[in-house]
Amino acid sequence: MEMESFSLTVTQRDQILVEQQIFNIFKTFYNIPPSSQSFMLELQRENHVEYLTNGLKQLGPSFCVLDANRPWICYWILHSIALMDEFVDPELEDNTIDFLSRCQDPNGGYGGGPGQMPHLATTYAAVNSLVTLGSDKALSSINREKLYSFIRQMKDASGGFRMHDAGEIDVRACYTAISVASLLNILDDELVQNVGNYILSCQTYEGGISGEPGSEAHGGYTFCGLATMILINEVERLDLSSLIDWVVFRQGVEGGFQGRTNKLVDGCYSFWQGGIFALLKRLNSTRGEKSVPLGDGEDGPDGPETTVSSDATGEGLIEDLSQGGSHIEKGDQHDTSSRVNVDNIDRNSSKRHAKVEPLFNSLALQQYILLCSQDLNGGLRDKPGKSRDHYHTCYCLSGLSVCQRSWLEDDDSPSLPRAVLGPYSNLLEPIHPLYNVVLDCFWDLWFQNVQ
Numbered sequence: 001m002e003m004e005s006f007s008l009t010v011t012q013r014d015q016i017l018v019e020q021q022i023f024n025i026f027k028t029f030y031n032i033p034p035s036s037q038s039f040m041l042e043l044q045r046e047n048h049v050e051y052l053t054n055g056l057k058q059l060g061p062s063f064c065v066l067d068a069n070r071p072w073i074c075y076w077i078l079h080s081i082a083l084m085d086e087f088v089d090p091e092l093e094d095n096t097i098d099f100l101s102r103c104q105d106p107n108g109g110y111g112g113g114p115g116q117m118p119h120l121a122t123t124y125a126a127v128n129s130l131v132t133l134g135s136d137k138a139l140s141s142i143n144r145e146k147l148y149s150f151i152r153q154m155k156d157a158s159g160g161f162r163m164h165d166a167g168e169i170d171v172r173a174c175y176t177a178i179s180v181a182s183l184l185n186i187l188d189d190e191l192v193q194n195v196g197n198y199i200l201s202c203q204t205y206e207g208g209i210s211g212e213p214g215s216e217a218h219g220g221y222t223f224c225g226l227a228t229m230i231l232i233n234e235v236e237r238l239d240l241s242s243l244i245d246w247v248v249f250r251q252g253v254e255g256g257f258q259g260r261t262n263k264l265v266d267g268c269y270s271f272w273q274g275g276i277f278a279l280l281k282r283l284n285s286t287r288g289e290k291s292v293p294l295g296d297g298e299d300g301p302d303g304p305e306t307t308v309s310s311d312a313t314g315e316g317l318i319e320d321l322s323q324g325g326s327h328i329e330k331g332d333q334h335d336t337s338s339r340v341n342v343d344n345i346d347r348n349s350s351k352r353h354a355k356v357e358p359l360f361n362s363l364a365l366q367q368y369i370l371l372c373s374q375d376l377n378g379g380l381r382d383k384p385g386k387s388r389d390h391y392h393t394c395y396c397l398s399g400l401s402v403c404q405r406s407w408l409e410d411d412d413s414p415s416l417p418r419a420v421l422g423p424y425s426n427l428l429e430p431i432h433p434l435y436n437v438v439l440d441c442f443w444d445l446w447f448q449n450v451q
């Protein structure tokens with residue numbers, strides 16, 4: 001009797017190859033002396049900062065490789081530098097603010113470059129860049145009134161947002177619109193109306209969220225959809241139990257996350273999927289006694305043990321986000337305290353609990369980021385064999401920051417040494433997971449907003 005030939009699909013073969021490559025790295029790592037292990041796990045800060053700073057310097061008029069993405073490049077670089085608690089020199093900062101001002105449309109919002117059509121995704125990138133810089137000059141360069149009117153114009157009757165004039169409606173557009181409006185304190189009922197219905201229609205049978213109704217659940221969209229629902233105060237409408245079920249199974253044997261079922265591991269999902277756990281953790285800590293239901297549908301115990309944290313990678317999300325070129329804007333100052341009070345509650349309630357158990361394997365993800373995604377010459381990447389880039393540098397580092405605080409309920413508390421893989425000097429600045437800006441930058445803006 002003949003054995004039927006055993007054939008693998010392309011996906012299965014690729015998966016085996018990636019696993020072999022990564023397991024070889026781990027094998028090398030576990031067979032070297034501890035002192036060398038420590039070096040392998042060290043975040044090469046100086047090299048990363050140099051790689052990033054050089055990238056920012058190229059944003060001048062001659063930089064046209066990614067013409068429609070330049071605010072994104074600013075954000076990926078500036079946020080990465082801020083995560084490492086470093087700064088850009090004043091002249092470069094000035095040039096960046098001037099450049100972003102030239103991307104701002106006279107009628108509001110930011111395009112991918114000077115004179116380009118405003119787009120929600122590049123608006124998000126530009127605003128997050130300016131909030132990260134944080135100076136008066138940076139923040140006052142944003143025309144909030146016109147920004148509001150731009151965002152308002154992108155609103156569709158379905159409740160969703162269009163990326164740009166006559167552009168596609170999807171979950172990324174909803175997130176970037178709501179995130180920017182919330183951050184700049186211009187979120188109002190008109191912008192919020194029916195957005196929840198749109199996001200809800202994108203939660204799939206798997207539990208994750210897709211870009212549009214009927215598509216496949218994906219890490220980037222799930223992060224965007226969940227963050228949006230939290231920002232508009234409608235998160236309870238989602239099936240959180242099945243969402244958690246979906247996201248916990250996206251972490252693979254490599255330690256990193258995949259973006260979708262049966263896809264390869266990729267460093268950028270360290271944030272898109274990992275950030276989902278940070279959102280769930282935050283959500284849990286704001287609810288007092290009521291816990292986020294765990295994957296089996298049972299309510300977890302009250303208190304810190306039930307907190308969720310994770311890393312998510314949303315490969316393709318930002319990669320896709322940056323394809324667009326519209327932006328948001330609005331000028332009125334609306335009282336959004338009813339929606340963004342998550343932060344206050346979180347701050348106060350968090351003091352009650354010191355430590356929480358993450359719902360993902362935080363150390364395994366850190367190991368993947370440091371050993372497999374890190375280019376020792378500076379920059380981070382998708383996976384071994386791929387080249388470093390600013391996008392993956394930003395989202396690998398954002399995911400690393402989430403991991404390092406995954407045992408804490410309060411992001412302001414000092415991280416436990418055992419939560420930080422490698423030397424403690426690897427510790428990054430905490431982020432605000434709803435916006436993915438460094439927490440200090442968020443608070444500086446927040447205090448300015450309430451003045």
Ligand SMILES: [Zn+2]
Binds near residue numbers: 267316392
């Ligand atoms: Zn990626």
